[in-house]
Amino acid sequence: MLALKGVSRVFGERRALRSVDLEVAAGERVALLGPNGSGKSTLLRIACGRDRPTTGTVEFHGAPMSEDDPRVRARVAVVGDSLSCYPDLTVRQHLELVAVAHAVPDPDDRIDRLLRDHRLSGHADALPSGLSSGQLQQMLLAAALLRPRDLLVLDEPEQRLDPSARLRLAGLLRAEGGAGTAVLFATHDHALARTVADRVLVLADGSPVAEGPPGEVTAGAGR
Numbered sequence: 001m002l003a004l005k006g007v008s009r010v011f012g013e014r015r016a017l018r019s020v021d022l023e024v025a026a027g028e029r030v031a032l033l034g035p036n037g038s039g040k041s042t043l044l045r046i047a048c049g050r051d052r053p054t055t056g057t058v059e060f061h062g063a064p065m066s067e068d069d070p071r072v073r074a075r076v077a078v079v080g081d082s083l084s085c086y087p088d089l090t091v092r093q094h095l096e097l098v099a100v101a102h103a104v105p106d107p108d109d110r111i112d113r114l115l116r117d118h119r120l121s122g123h124a125d126a127l128p129s130g131l132s133s134g135q136l137q138q139m140l141l142a143a144a145l146l147r148p149r150d151l152l153v154l155d156e157p158e159q160r161l162d163p164s165a166r167l168r169l170a171g172l173l174r175a176e177g178g179a180g181t182a183v184l185f186a187t188h189d190h191a192l193a194r195t196v197a198d199r200v201l202v203l204a205d206g207s208p209v210a211e212g213p214p215g216e217v218t219a220g221a222g223r
């Protein structure tokens, strides 16, 4: 479904990515690991069409990936590393907007279920300014899981979540793969990578340095 070939990204003098190859099939869950500054977010932005590689190619369903492509907007869901939202919309209104934009069937039932899954039922009428950062992250995750998607891209989705919310997140991401969605996520939480991912790619200084099943790749790496 997603294929990156020979992808590099240069910012001025800095090489953020060096010749990365990565394929993610339908239903497959792939985790990106690596230290701060190793290139994970850069790779994710390129993988979802928000940025373009300096060299190399990115294909989604066999066609060049671009955020401007309506097919990509319709089928690629992204949870980025910032808590971007509309300050004047409540939690429920955010989800209703997503449902309208993507013509989600039976939106009310699905929104209620997602609010419950993300422990937001008691905050449905709150504005973002009245939420904790973890609750805001939960709202963004709920929005991504409400809309239709073939590919789900998440940048450190565990950030700001408490341990029980991380456990629920792991279950939700595993279910994604089972539903045929390709999942690509960056994380510093090796336990999340082990419980969710079928395969792990480790980056160091922009280069892939290890790839394989999470149990093997993260063995001895702690956390």
Ligand SMILES: Nc1ncnc2c1ncn2[C@@H]1O[C@H](COP(=O)(O)OP(=O)(O)OP(=O)(O)O)[C@@H](O)[C@H]1O
Binding pocket: 011, 014, 015, 016, 034, 035, 036, 037, 038, 039, 040, 041, 042, 043
């Ligand atoms: N817009 C940019 N302009 C210049 N340099 C950038 C830009 N975006 C990223 N970089 C550089 O590219 C490298 C990779 O950054 P990136 O954010 O992809 O790392 P990361 O693995 O996601 O790190 P973290 O774990 O801290 O989130 C870093 O050296 C960073 O300084």
